[in-house]
Amino acid sequence: MLSVSNLAAAYGDSQVLFDISFEIGQGEAVTLLGRNGMGKTTTVSTIMGLLKPRHGIVRFEDVVISGRKPYQIASAGIGLVPEGRQVFPTLTVEENLYATSASRFGPPKWTLDKVYELFPRLKERRGNLGSQLSGGEQQMLAIGRALATNPKLLILDEATEGLSPQMRAEIWSCLKALRADRQAILVIDKNVDALTAFADRHVVIEKGRVRWTGTSAELAADPTVKERFLHV
DSSP, X not given: OEEEEEEEEEETTEEEEEEEEEEEOTTXXXXXXXXXXXXXXXXXXXXXXXXXXXXXXXXXXXXXOTTSOHHHHHHHTEEEEOTTOOOOTTSBHHHHHHHHOXXXXXXOSOOHHHHHHHOHHHHHTTTSBGGGSOHHHHXXXXXXXXXXXXXXXXXXXXXXXXXXXXXXXXXXXXXXXXXXXXXXXXXXXXXXXXXXXXXXXXXXXXXXXXXXXXXXXXXXXXXXXXXXXXXX
C-alpha cells in the first residue's frame, strides 16, 4: 500500500533523513520507533507533503505521491493524526468532524454515527468546543476527524503522548478495534510494550536512518534493540 524508498529530507542545510525505506501492506499495522529527535515526525511530514524530500520516492497504491501537495496526498487516501492533536479549538466536536468528512472511494465507511460509536465520549460532548476538551478527548477527536476522511491508511504521530493511563488504555482499545477491522495503520508512540502487542512490524530509526526492522516477535526476542535504540 505505502512504499517509502531512499527518502531523504532536510530543514534548510541540515539534513535530517538519510535514505529511509520501508513498506506497509494492505491491512497492516507498522510502527516507527526511536528516541526523541531521531526523525520519526520528519518522516511522517515528508510522506504527507508537509516537507519536500531532498530525494527518494514515496508511492501510495503504486502511484508516486512524493512532491505532491498535502491536500492531494490526503485526497489519495492517507489520514493523519498529527502530533499535538491540532483540533480546531473554536469549532464544536461535531463541526470538527464535519469539517473533514469525505467520501472519495464509494459509500463512506466512517460516518458521523460510526465515529460516535467508536468514541461514545465524543457523542456526549458533541456540542463542546475543541478547546473545552481534555487532552484525551482531543486525541479521540483528532482520530475521529482523520477517520471521517475515510482513509485507506491512517497515520498517528504520538498516539498517546501526554495522556493519563486511563485515556491511553481507551485509545489503545480503539486502535485495536481498527486493527481488527483491517485498517492499515502507521503509528508513532513511546509505549514500546503496547506497540509490540499491537503492530505487525516495526521500523527503528536512529539519527535519520533505519537501523532495524522486524516483526513484533523478533522485537520481543531481541532485547538489544531496545537497549541500543529505544532506551534513554
